[in-house]
Amino acid sequence: xxIKKHQYWAFVLPALLFIVLIIALPFxxxxxxxxxxxxxxxxxxxxxxxxxxxxxxxxxxxxxxLTVKFSVVSVLLINLFGLTxxxxxxxxxxxxxxxxxxxxxxxxxxxGILLGFIWQFIFTSAFKAIASSLNISFFNxxxxxxxxxxxxxxxxxxxxxxxxxxxxxxSFLNAIPQNTIQxxxxxxxxxxxxxxxxxxxxxxxxxxxxxxxxxxxSFKLYEQNxxxxxxxxxxxxxxxxxxxxxxxxxxxxxxxxxAAGIILFLCVTLISFLQLALSRRREK
Amino acid sequence: xxxxxxxxxxxxFALILPLFFMTGCSSNSQQSNSNKITLNFFxxxxxxxxxxxxxxxxYTKKHPNVSIQITTSGQGGGAAALQxxxxxxxxxxxxxxxxxxxxxxxxxxxxSLKSLPATKTILPSLLSGGISNGRLVGLPVDLExxxxxxxxxxxxxxxxxxxxxxxxxxxVKAVKKLDAQKEKLGLSxxxxxxxxxxxxxxxxxxxxxxxxxxxxxxKAFNSTSFPWKYGSQMHAxxxxxxxxxxxxxxxxxxxxSVQDLFYNGKVAMIPQGNWIIPTxxxxxxxxxxxxLGMIPFFVKxxxxxxxLTGSSWYLGVTNDHPKREKAAKDFVNWxxxxxxxxxxIINEMRFVPATKNFDISRLPDDLSKEIYRIGASKNxxxxxxxQYPNGFSTQxxxxxxxxxxxxxxxWNQLEKVITTKYRQLREIQSGE
Numbered sequence: 001x002x003i004k005k006h007q008y009w010a011f012v013l014p015a016l017l018f019i020v021l022i023i024a025l026p027f028x029x030x031x032x033x034x035x036x037x038x039x040x041x042x043x044x045x046x047x048x049x050x051x052x053x054x055x056x057x058x059x060x061x062x063x064x065x066l067t068v069k070f071s072v073v074s075v076l077l078i079n080l081f082g083l084t085x086x087x088x089x090x091x092x093x094x095x096x097x098x099x100x101x102x103x104x105x106x107x108x109x110x111x112g113i114l115l116g117f118i119w120q121f122i123f124t125s126a127f128k129a130i131a132s133s134l135n136i137s138f139f140n141x142x143x144x145x146x147x148x149x150x151x152x153x154x155x156x157x158x159x160x161x162x163x164x165x166x167x168x169x170x171s172f173l174n175a176i177p178q179n180t181i182q183x184x185x186x187x188x189x190x191x192x193x194x195x196x197x198x199x200x201x202x203x204x205x206x207x208x209x210x211x212x213x214x215x216x217x218s219f220k221l222y223e224q225n226x227x228x229x230x231x232x233x234x235x236x237x238x239x240x241x242x243x244x245x246x247x248x249x250x251x252x253x254x255x256x257x258x259a260a261g262i263i264l265f266l267c268v269t270l271i272s273f274l275q276l277a278l279s280r281r282r283e284k
Numbered sequence: 285x286x287x288x289x290x291x292x293x294x295x296x297f298a299l300i301l302p303l304f305f306m307t308g309c310s311s312n313s314q315q316s317n318s319n320k321i322t323l324n325f326f327x328x329x330x331x332x333x334x335x336x337x338x339x340x341x342x343y344t345k346k347h348p349n350v351s352i353q354i355t356t357s358g359q360g361g362g363a364a365a366l367q368x369x370x371x372x373x374x375x376x377x378x379x380x381x382x383x384x385x386x387x388x389x390x391x392x393x394x395x396s397l398k399s400l401p402a403t404k405t406i407l408p409s410l411l412s413g414g415i416s417n418g419r420l421v422g423l424p425v426d427l428e429x430x431x432x433x434x435x436x437x438x439x440x441x442x443x444x445x446x447x448x449x450x451x452x453x454x455x456v457k458a459v460k461k462l463d464a465q466k467e468k469l470g471l472s473x474x475x476x477x478x479x480x481x482x483x484x485x486x487x488x489x490x491x492x493x494x495x496x497x498x499x500x501x502x503k504a505f506n507s508t509s510f511p512w513k514y515g516s517q518m519h520a521x522x523x524x525x526x527x528x529x530x531x532x533x534x535x536x537x538x539x540x541s542v543q544d545l546f547y548n549g550k551v552a553m554i555p556q557g558n559w560i561i562p563t564x565x566x567x568x569x570x571x572x573x574x575x576l577g578m579i580p581f582f583v584k585x586x587x588x589x590x591x592l593t594g595s596s597w598y599l600g601v602t603n604d605h606p607k608r609e610k611a612a613k614d615f616v617n618w619x620x621x622x623x624x625x626x627x628x629i630i631n632e633m634r635f636v637p638a639t640k641n642f643d644i645s646r647l648p649d650d651l652s653k654e655i656y657r658i659g660a661s662k663n664x665x666x667x668x669x670x671q672y673p674n675g676f677s678t679q680x681x682x683x684x685x686x687x688x689x690x691x692x693x694x695w696n697q698l699e700k701v702i703t704t705k706y707r708q709l710r711e712i713q714s715g716e
Contacts, residue, residue: 249364251675
C-alpha cells in the first residue's frame, strides 16, 4: 500500500539518494575545502586566500591557457575529421565502407592510458627511426619540445575521438530524409551543394551534441596527457587537470588544488552552457 | 495488494540479505581468530615487492599467528595512494615513507621506535632522516650511494683509470678524453643523463646542497632557503652535463638510460647509484662485478669528496591499530636484525644494509662493499634532496633545470626562480 501510494517517490528516492550522497554532497564539501588550507589530513579555514593566490599563479594561468588552446584546436579537428569520416563511410553502402567504419572507431575502444603509451612509442621510437633513416630532423624528439609535445597530444586525442564523433554524425546522416536529397538533385544541385545546403543544415543537432562532447572532454583531459608527456618537457604540456592533480597529490596543497578545481568547473559549465545555447538557437 | 507488497518485500529482502552475510562473515572471522594478526605493510618500492613477499612468508613460518599483507604502490602514485589509505580509515601498520615531508604528514600516526633493538644498530649518519618533532619514527630501508655510475669496460678502452680521478679538473679531463674518442668507442655521448626524469635531476642537485646541513636532515627539512653555497660548482657540472650528454637530453628516460645506453656501453657514465644493480645483473649475471664502478661529484674539490650515502626510504609503524602495534614493531625489528632477513636483503634485493658493524664479506659485489665502507665511515655524508618541500623536485627544480638544459633560461634566472619557489613552497607547507 505504502509503495502504491507514493509510487513516484519510491522510484525516484533510491537514485536521488545516491546522487545526493555521491555527487551533490562531495561537491558541496569540495567547495568548502577550496576555502581551507587542507593538506588532505588537516584543514583550517582561510577564506578567499586560495583564489587570490591562484589568479597570480603563473603556472596555473599557463596551464589554463594551454587547455583553452588545446580545446579549440582539438574540437575543430575532431569534428572536421569525424564529419569527413562519416561522409566517407555513408557515401555508399559496401563492405569496404563497413570495414572503414570499424577501423575509424577502433581507437576509441582502447583506454586513454594505453593510447598514450602507444603514441609515446610512436613519437619517441618510430619517429626517431624515421628521422635517422631519412635524415629528416623534423621527426626528432617530438615529446621533448613544448610545441611538438602539444601537437602530440592533439594528434593522440583527435585520433581517439574522431571515430566516436563519426558515429554520431553517421546516425544523423542516415536519418536525413532521402527525399530532400533527391529533390535537390532533381533541381540540379551537385554533390557539394547537396552537402552544404541540404545535409549540413539538417545536421545541426549532431553538431550540438558533438561540440558539447568534444569540448567537455578536451577540457577534462587527463590520462592521455599523463601517459604521453606527463606534462613534460618542463611542465609545458601540463593541462589544467594535471595541474590540479599534481598540486593535490604531489605538493599536497589540497585546498589550493580544490580551488583550482572549482575554477575549472566554472569554466566548463560556462562554456558548455554558452555553446549549448548558441547551437540550440541555430538548430531552430 | 497485500500479496504484491509481500512479494516486493521478499525480493528486497533477498537482495539485501547477502550484504548482511558478507559483513557478518568478515566480522566473524576476525573474532574467531583473535590471536591471529594480519599486519598491513605499505610498500612504495615496486621493484622489491616480491622480495618483501618472501620476507613476509619467512616471518609467518616462524610466527604462525602473524601474517603480513603487503600493498605496493609506487612510480609517483605511492604518496597519494598512502594518503587515500589513511583518509579511508584503513591505515597500514607499517609504512614506507620517502623523506621528512612525508613523515611530517603522518607524524601524529607514527610511534617512536627509539626502544627498538634494531634502532641501536642503524648507521648514525642515517638516523636524522627518520626524526620528527624530536622523536625517532623511521628506520632507513638501506644504504644508497649517489654519484656517477661508470662503465669500467668503456673507461678501460678509452685508457682512463677511474682511481686516478681525484678532483674536478681530472674529471673534466676524463670527460674530454672520452668525448674525443666517441667514434672509436661507439658512444652516443659521454653521459647518459636522463633529463626526462625530474627525480634524477633532484638527486644530482643533492650533491651540491647537502654540505650545508652537515648530515642533519631535520635542519634541511626546516630550512626555508635553498642552499646556494656550492652553486657555482653546480653550474659547472650542469654545463658539463648539458654539453656532453646524449641529445636531445630531455628525451632520455631512466629505463632506457640504464638498460640500453649504459648496459650496452653507448655511454660512459649515468647519474645513478647502486639501485641500478638488480637491473644490470638481471640482464647479465656478473655485469655489476665486472663493469660497474662509481665516481663521486667533486664539489668541495679539496680531496674530501666521497660518494653521498643515504637512504631514500624509511620504515615507520603506525598507532592506528594499538593491538597490532607490537607485532608490527617485532616484524620491523626482525627485518633489520636477523641474519636470514639480511641475506634476502643483500642477495636478492641487492641492498647495502644500513646497519652498523656489518660483515662486508657477505656483500655479493665489490661496489656494494665500497659503498658500505664509505657509508659506515666517520665522514659519511647523506644527501638531502628528500627533504625538499613537497613537489619542489618534480614541479620546480626538475622543470627549471630542464629549461636550462635546452637553453630556455639562463643560470641567473634559474637561481632566482628556485630561491623564491623554494621559500614559497616551504612557507605554504609548514603553515599547515
